[in-house]
Amino acid sequence: MKAKERKAFIKQFVDEQGKVEIDELAEQLQVSQMTIRRDLTQLEAENQVIRTPGGAVPQKALIRETPYARKEVEQLQAKRKIAQKAIALIAPNSTILLDSGTTTLEVARLIKDRADLTVVTNDIKIAAELVHSSVTCIVTGGEVQPDVGALYGSQAQALIESIHVDLFLLGAHAVHAVSGIMAPTLEKARMKQLMIEAARETWLLCDSSKFEQKSFAHVSELNKVEGIITDKDQSLNGLEYYHETVIQVDLVE
Template identity: 30%
Template structure:
């Protein structure tokens, strides 16, 4: 006797598959109530809360009163899946301008941000070029590309960021000297760049020390926002790139602090 195949609703009832579906749903919607999720997936609120507890443990989402969000807060950085979808057109505009700063023969370091991932997509043709990164997505993108010498920074793998961090990563960075660093961060305010996680901050600071020049790529959603850890003064970057939707107050603040910046379209 042949066992009938599982129906879609039966598949969703399996915790692992349902949690994957919930994560995709939250990432695509940004923020959702627990009640909406229970209705969407046809399970009880208690079951949804258990699923959300597990997804929060994995760093995919953060729970708040009555619901869940994939969006960042001052102490929570979004999962890379959410960040890859957010402000994509603006990140692509930043990447096009950043590409103009790169010349063949350079050694370029890019961090584990989704902004610099868009830059990595544009590097083909600027060869020969050496690219250093700790971002697994960028490693996979550039591996085997003709004319690109790729140096992957090791360390402890963090699935929330899809990148390598920690002491081994920092030690690998400290052994290098590059021409240009392209980096991003999750918050900029009062003349400083900030990030929610100290491990990320320590790696980005090491990258800045290893670069002759550093460029910060921050779309308008990062401006005027707070995060727990101070990364560096904006004046430590040779150039700050932001997009045309940047608020006038944030731009005036950068001018007031004497920060060299460009608004790109």
């Protein structure tokens, strides 16, 4: 089978199966795994598939901004479990940055009685959650993104550039093994980049649906974060390819 025919077969097979492994393709086509890796690399460069640790998934449309009402209910159990694990990272008397998003909102709900903490956030929904709490809350200011409640723009960026914090809990719209952490807009990506720079330590909090996805704007390479907290998903393999420190929470106890 010629290379062109082989790649056409791989593309069709990936589209039909939804997710395939390199060893499976090598066996199907009776070629080396190195040949399959090379084919997958070329197919990804042509936007035909998305490479994953050990295989590939179909090329999907870029993940755009999700309506907030949908984000509030999607993967809710996973987000709550991730938040519960994340609060163990918050040391006494620390100052933390909470990224805008529904997973970090769950973190805010769990730390409301922590009078020793100072929280800086670019999310008015998180700020509203902390209004009647013991936490000292600082809001970045800036322009409000309609519906979502995230704050961005020069005023928000200036505040972040003027501070240094102990811990940043970062959210992501998409996480890709090669492209790294991604956001749906340039403004959100820039805010996240500045927050990473402002923090002594950054942890990525994201449910398993965010992996093997791409969005519009690059935020950071995965090696810029201390670790990742996500949920266990049987269909998600090879997380060590993303980062050497991945904490997976079990949704069933």
